[in-house]
Amino acid sequence: MSKIIAIANQKGGVGKTTTAINLADTLGILEKKVLLIDLDPQANATSGVGLVPLDIKYSSLSFFTNTFKPKYNIVKPDSAHFDFIPSNIRLASIEVNKSKSIDLFKLKRALANIIENYEYILIDCSPSFGLLTLNALTASHSVIIPVQCEFYALEGLNKLLRTIKSIKKTSNPNIDIEGLLITMYDSRTNISNQLREELIKHFESMVFNTVIQRNITLSEAPSYGLSIIKYNPNCIGSENYLNLGLELIKKNTNE
Amino acid sequence: MSKIIAIANQKGGVGKTTTAINLADTLGILEKKVLLIDLDPQANATSGVGLVPLDIKYSSLSFFTNTFKPKYNIVKPDSAHFDFIPSNIRLASIEVNKSKSIDLFKLKRALANIIENYEYILIDCSPSFGLLTLNALTASHSVIIPVQCEFYALEGLNKLLRTIKSIKKTSNPNIDIEGLLITMYDSRTNISNQLREELIKHFESMVFNTVIQRNITLSEAPSYGLSIIKYNPNCIGSENYLNLGLELIKKNTNE
Numbered sequence: 001m002s003k004i005i006a007i008a009n010q011k012g013g014v015g016k017t018t019t020a021i022n023l024a025d026t027l028g029i030l031e032k033k034v035l036l037i038d039l040d041p042q043a044n045a046t047s048g049v050g051l052v053p054l055d056i057k058y059s060s061l062s063f064f065t066n067t068f069k070p071k072y073n074i075v076k077p078d079s080a081h082f083d084f085i086p087s088n089i090r091l092a093s094i095e096v097n098k099s100k101s102i103d104l105f106k107l108k109r110a111l112a113n114i115i116e117n118y119e120y121i122l123i124d125c126s127p128s129f130g131l132l133t134l135n136a137l138t139a140s141h142s143v144i145i146p147v148q149c150e151f152y153a154l155e156g157l158n159k160l161l162r163t164i165k166s167i168k169k170t171s172n173p174n175i176d177i178e179g180l181l182i183t184m185y186d187s188r189t190n191i192s193n194q195l196r197e198e199l200i201k202h203f204e205s206m207v208f209n210t211v212i213q214r215n216i217t218l219s220e221a222p223s224y225g226l227s228i229i230k231y232n233p234n235c236i237g238s239e240n241y242l243n244l245g246l247e248l249i250k251k252n253t254n255e
Numbered sequence: 256m257s258k259i260i261a262i263a264n265q266k267g268g269v270g271k272t273t274t275a276i277n278l279a280d281t282l283g284i285l286e287k288k289v290l291l292i293d294l295d296p297q298a299n300a301t302s303g304v305g306l307v308p309l310d311i312k313y314s315s316l317s318f319f320t321n322t323f324k325p326k327y328n329i330v331k332p333d334s335a336h337f338d339f340i341p342s343n344i345r346l347a348s349i350e351v352n353k354s355k356s357i358d359l360f361k362l363k364r365a366l367a368n369i370i371e372n373y374e375y376i377l378i379d380c381s382p383s384f385g386l387l388t389l390n391a392l393t394a395s396h397s398v399i400i401p402v403q404c405e406f407y408a409l410e411g412l413n414k415l416l417r418t419i420k421s422i423k424k425t426s427n428p429n430i431d432i433e434g435l436l437i438t439m440y441d442s443r444t445n446i447s448n449q450l451r452e453e454l455i456k457h458f459e460s461m462v463f464n465t466v467i468q469r470n471i472t473l474s475e476a477p478s479y480g481l482s483i484i485k486y487n488p489n490c491i492g493s494e495n496y497l498n499l500g501l502e503l504i505k506k507n508t509n510e
């Protein structure tokens with residue numbers, strides 16, 4: 001069983017990269033073979049695992065220039081429990097070059113060669129609906145949508161769900177919502193609780209049971225190039241992401 | 256004296272919209288004539304002042320379709336101390352339509368007719384370097400850059416500063432950095448304090464003295480369509496944004 005999952009939400013700063021790195025790591029710890037792809041020109045996942053984006057020779061740009069070679073493009077960051085394909089700012093050239101022939105299937109085709117080597121392939125997306133994210137949604141079996149329980153974050157959710165629906169009708173009939181993941185949750189505040197209830201009322205079983213709580217340790221770990229479990233296995237962030245890994249595996253084993 | 260200021264940072268979720276609405280409001284309370292423009296297709300500023308983006312007939316799209324008419328485009332939201340030009344998702348059509356003739360001066364030309372009616376014109380930008388943000392940077396006298404004291408947020412800062420430098424060489428020789436504004440600051444955590452010191456060491460006087468602290472009340476106010484001062488004048492968020500207004504006025508009075 002091999003599953004490609006995009007981690008996407010056009011709203012910025014909602015925890016996509018933090019989820020991508022830490023979910024990849026916990027799935028690896030739970031003995032799954034995992035590949036994480038950084039498909040964001042900001043390359044936050046790349047610096048979050050301790051690499052320097054400007055030093056990267058072989059990046060995810062290779063998917064779009066037909067030069068992808070697994071032995072050059074796939075690296076294993078120190079202390080990570082997953083394989084990784086880094087990114088850098090040169091990837092942004094894909095977004096601006098809106099030549100007439102937009103090919104939404106480039107990534108899907110390139111991944112076809114390596115998909116059977118992994119049980120999970122996670123794709124960290126940029127905060128936009130550009131060509132890169134549309135390629136990720138076209139290549140994926142499902143999407144994890146990190147959502148903050150905040151007013152602006154919920155406003156943009158319908159736009160994202162409409163985009164996924166239109167991808168389902170056009171370039172990827174198989175795409176599903178893996179789940180909405182509540183992130184940066186602060187149970188001490190009313191607004192978080194109210195909006196969480198609204199989310200569950202509205203989306204029911206599409207919402208992961210696991211909630212990622214606001215935990216400053218999660219924002220410290222990337223500055224050391226470490227996953228949360230490597231940085232501090234006893235913090236609430238580690239517990240939350242381990243539970244998320246378990247929930248995801250269980251959900252996909254029963255299917 | 257009339258000043259156009261873009262509020263920009265391609266990193267998502269750093270407090271651009273929160274700063275745009277609340278700084279516009281405090282400048283208005285401090286007796287300045289202010290216009291706020293929502294130039295983000297996500298239209299968070301529009302919903303944050305209590306309007307419904309889908310209901311908007313005349314949006315900031317008018318700047319780009321040569322149909323801008325102040326009496327239709329400029330509204331005064333209830334309880335706000337500033338004039339406002341709303342946005343909606345149709346503005347996104349500007350970003351995707353990368354026809355050959357990219358005109359970076361559209362917004363600048365359109366604003367020329369109304370600039371003398373205001374002392375400050377603030378522009379809330381989207382989290383990207385697309386045509387909309389480049390138009391805003393071309394039209395502006397200066398840029399306020401909201402920055403979180405977090406690892407990923409500081410990574411992207413150099414890219415933003417390089418972009419502003421290249422705008423200064425090409426389409427807008429007058430653009431300056433108004434200041435780096437530290438947002439969502441949590442003085443109880445080490446990482447915030449460390450990164451703040453690094454920021455001040457690196458950028459010195461470019462960093463506003465006023466620091467916006469993390470304050471849940473700031474994220475509650477937009478769900479009522481209110482500025483922070485209207486929603487809860489006694490919270491730390493109100494104090495921070497009032498101080499920011501005072502600091503901005505003082506800085507621009509001496510110049």
Ligand SMILES: Nc1ncnc2c1ncn2[C@@H]1O[C@H](COP(=O)(O)OP(=O)(O)OP(=O)(O)O)[C@@H](O)[C@H]1O
Nearest residue numbers: 012013014015016017018127213214215219267405
């Ligand atoms: N649960 C959490 N608790 C506290 N801080 C968090 C949490 N999750 C993420 N963060 C921090 O919040 C910021 C935004 O998270 P992150 O960069 O993962 O979001 P993103 O959606 O990938 O952003 P972008 O849209 O720019 O790609 C980062 O500085 C990160 O360290």
Ligand SMILES: Nc1ncnc2c1ncn2[C@@H]1O[C@H](COP(=O)(O)OP(=O)(O)OP(=O)(O)O)[C@@H](O)[C@H]1O
Nearest residue numbers: 012150267268269270271272273382468469470474
């Ligand atoms: N000082 C603060 N304390 C607590 N929450 C805040 C603060 N400033 C902003 N927020 C909340 O953080 C989230 C991100 O802020 P905001 O939407 O203003 O950022 P942005 O940079 O405009 O995002 P985008 O890149 O999507 O346009 C919002 O839910 C907002 O309510």
Ligand SMILES: [Mg+2]
Nearest residue numbers: 016017040044
């Ligand atoms: Mg990210």
Ligand SMILES: [Mg+2]
Nearest residue numbers: 271272295299
């Ligand atoms: Mg915004």
